[in-house]
Amino acid sequence: MIEVRGLTKTYGAVRAVDDLTFDVQPGKVTGFLGPNGAGKSTTMRMVLGLDRPTAGSALVGGRPFARLGEPLRAAGALLDAQAVHPGRSGRDHLRVAARSQGLPSRRVDEVIDQVGLGSAAKRRVKGYSLGMRQRLGIAGALLGDPAVLLFDEPMNGLDLDGVRWVRGLVRRLADEGRTVLLSSHLMSEMEQTADHLVIIGRGRLIADAPIAEVLRGRHAHAKVRVRTPALDDLAGALLRRGFRVHPTDGGELLVEGAPAETVGDVALEVGASVHRLAEEHSSLEEVYLDLTGDSVQYKVSAPDLVGARR
Amino acid sequence: MTAATAVRQPARSTEPGTTTVLSRAAGAEWVRLRTVRTTWWCLVAATVTIVGLGAIAAADDAEGTATAANPIVSTFAGEYGVLLGQFALLVLALLAVTSEYASGAIGPTLSWTPRRGVLLAARIAVPAIVVTVVGVALALTADVVALLIDPDLTLPVEDGAGSLARIAAVLAAGAVMAVGAGLLLRSTAGALATVFLLQLVLPFLFQSFGVQWLADLAEWLPGTGAVRLLLDEPMDMSLGHAAALVVGWAGLALAAGGWRLLRRDAG
Ligand SMILES: Nc1ncnc2c1ncn2[C@@H]1O[C@H](COP(=O)(O)OP(=O)(O)OP(=O)(O)O)[C@@H](O)[C@H]1O
Ligand SMILES: [Mg+2]
Numbered sequence: 001m002i003e004v005r006g007l008t009k010t011y012g013a014v015r016a017v018d019d020l021t022f023d024v025q026p027g028k029v030t031g032f033l034g035p036n037g038a039g040k041s042t043t044m045r046m047v048l049g050l051d052r053p054t055a056g057s058a059l060v061g062g063r064p065f066a067r068l069g070e071p072l073r074a075a076g077a078l079l080d081a082q083a084v085h086p087g088r089s090g091r092d093h094l095r096v097a098a099r100s101q102g103l104p105s106r107r108v109d110e111v112i113d114q115v116g117l118g119s120a121a122k123r124r125v126k127g128y129s130l131g132m133r134q135r136l137g138i139a140g141a142l143l144g145d146p147a148v149l150l151f152d153e154p155m156n157g158l159d160l161d162g163v164r165w166v167r168g169l170v171r172r173l174a175d176e177g178r179t180v181l182l183s184s185h186l187m188s189e190m191e192q193t194a195d196h197l198v199i200i201g202r203g204r205l206i207a208d209a210p211i212a213e214v215l216r217g218r219h220a221h222a223k224v225r226v227r228t229p230a231l232d233d234l235a236g237a238l239l240r241r242g243f244r245v246h247p248t249d250g251g252e253l254l255v256e257g258a259p260a261e262t263v264g265d266v267a268l269e270v271g272a273s274v275h276r277l278a279e280e281h282s283s284l285e286e287v288y289l290d291l292t293g294d295s296v297q298y299k300v301s302a303p304d305l306v307g308a309r310r
Numbered sequence: 311m312t313a314a315t316a317v318r319q320p321a322r323s324t325e326p327g328t329t330t331v332l333s334r335a336a337g338a339e340w341v342r343l344r345t346v347r348t349t350w351w352c353l354v355a356a357t358v359t360i361v362g363l364g365a366i367a368a369a370d371d372a373e374g375t376a377t378a379a380n381p382i383v384s385t386f387a388g389e390y391g392v393l394l395g396q397f398a399l400l401v402l403a404l405l406a407v408t409s410e411y412a413s414g415a416i417g418p419t420l421s422w423t424p425r426r427g428v429l430l431a432a433r434i435a436v437p438a439i440v441v442t443v444v445g446v447a448l449a450l451t452a453d454v455v456a457l458l459i460d461p462d463l464t465l466p467v468e469d470g471a472g473s474l475a476r477i478a479a480v481l482a483a484g485a486v487m488a489v490g491a492g493l494l495l496r497s498t499a500g501a502l503a504t505v506f507l508l509q510l511v512l513p514f515l516f517q518s519f520g521v522q523w524l525a526d527l528a529e530w531l532p533g534t535g536a537v538r539l540l541l542d543e544p545m546d547m548s549l550g551h552a553a554a555l556v557v558g559w560a561g562l563a564l565a566a567g568g569w570r571l572l573r574r575d576a577g
Contacts, residue, residue: 083414092345100338
């Protein structure tokens with residue numbers, strides 16, 4: 001369990017993290033979302049005691065991480081896959097970690113197998129691809145068999161196989177009862193993996209809720225997709241009742257703001273036969289964009305977009 | 311990790327004692343040091359310089375001063391060798407620290423040893439011990455090689471031990487200063503420049519101008535103390551003064567570097 005209380009970090013005039021309070025529960029994958037510069041990495045660094053909070057505190061398993069004598073047994077982290085001495089082999093990197101915790105070097109070989117680094121572990125990190133570095137970082141995080149795991153964009157640079165592997169790994173770690181905090185910008189990936197979401201923007205908390213709730217919340221717009229030969233009749237009737245209706249390329253209607261029952265009833269009233277009726281939830285991507293729209297700091301400006309289109 | 315348990319037990323409540331944590335951190339530092347090639351290159355450079363320079367000095371001497379009737383103690387070989395060879399060893403100690411800031415590896419390091427006082431102790435002790443032990447061993451080798459080159463030299467135990475003790479003091483203090491500078495500046499270039507200036511360039515430069523106040527200033531630099539301890543120059547500086555100088559600078563660098571490691575963000 002991770003407890004974040006009033007956590008604040010300022011860099012000069014920049015409030016990178018602004019009075020954040022949330023818990024990360026065991027047994028779940030908690031997705032940590034926010035636009036670039038929202039403060040996700042900074043928050044994780046403060047949880048691990050790497051950066052000193054300007055105010056507030058963070059506890060890992062009920063204790064400040066910076067006081068732990070065997071920290072890898074409490075929490076394992078992959079914050080920056082590039083942050084490895086390039087001249088050391090992957091295996092030696094892990095041997096240093098094992099030595100610092102009093103873990104046997106047998107454990108090093110176990111995690112190397114677990115992440116599929118194989119014989120590359122004997123080579124110097126200098127020659128690793130980003131994906132191999134991610135695997136090495138994950139191996140380091142797993143080394144101490146910790147109760148808490150923090151992963152900052154672990155899927156960056158992984159191939160499809162690697163992404164599926166991380167997804168499965170993260171799921172399994174949570175199912176084993178561990179606490180997993182996972183940041184990523186891949187919304188579809190989050191939607192598949194996370195049980196709970198903590199969303200921040202400009203250092204502030206925007207949402208802290210189970211993913212199902214976020215997807216059905218105020219910012220989610222349930223839509224109903226309906227197929228009928230009497231397209232115009234049904235669209236007219238729905239518009240008169242104040243629902244927003246969009247015709248789709250496939251000759252169907254997309255109705256916003258009405259549950260499926262209402263759409264069916266209206267169709268019956270106007271005598272339109274219904275060939276298909278389906279409720280569609282908004283994707284995490286849509287809800288996320290809506291939630292964070294105001295706190296995106298690094299927007300692509302309009303001229304750039306025009307330039308890109310040309 | 312086969313059977314899924316509902317909720318895992320929190321981390322074991324039995325925390326290891328500080329001695330255990332420190333010895334593990336030191337062990338990790340030791341593995342860190344010997345698993346990068348830079349360390350071995352520095353050791354090769356130190357060996358070549360210290361033993362090589364010592365041998366050259368002895369060969370030079372074989373043509374002149376010492377005679378069977380009036381033998382000279384061979385410790386000058388190791389002392390001249392260390393005068394220059396110390397820099398290979400100081401680079402070793404310094405790079406052990408600054409390379410972690412260049413690569414960002416200080417992040418993982420601190421997440422494995424988050425108790426920064428413990429990390430500081432290990433990070434100072436391991437390179438300082440390695441540098442001192444290696445340097446003393448190489449100086450002794452140089453002294454012995456010098457004996458073989460020039461049979462007119464001698465190496466009484468007393469003189470040898472005294473010489474090695476002074477060399478050990480110079481190297482231990484130098485290594486601590488290098489690590490401290492690395493921790494404070496966090497940049498390889500900056501810390502290297504600082505150490506070279508203080509230990510080598512400025513002391514010689516200031517004394518060579520023939521300007522009194524510059525020469526006086528040189529009396530306050532660690533390099534002057536090191537030369538005094540190694541070569542007995544300048545002759546008017548006492549051994550105690552020289553020792554205080556190198557230890558004082560090491561302490562200063564340690565305090566400043568330690569402050570940055572203990573009190574500031576990881577980097
Ligand atoms: N060492 C630092 N010095 C100054 N500003 C910093 C520092 N570290 C982070 N920041 C600032 O803090 C803010 C939060 O950065 P952070 O890296 O935590 O964001 P993030 O949510 O991880 O973004 P991303 O999705 O791009 O990884 C940014 O505005 C960043 O510029
Ligand atoms: Mg980040």
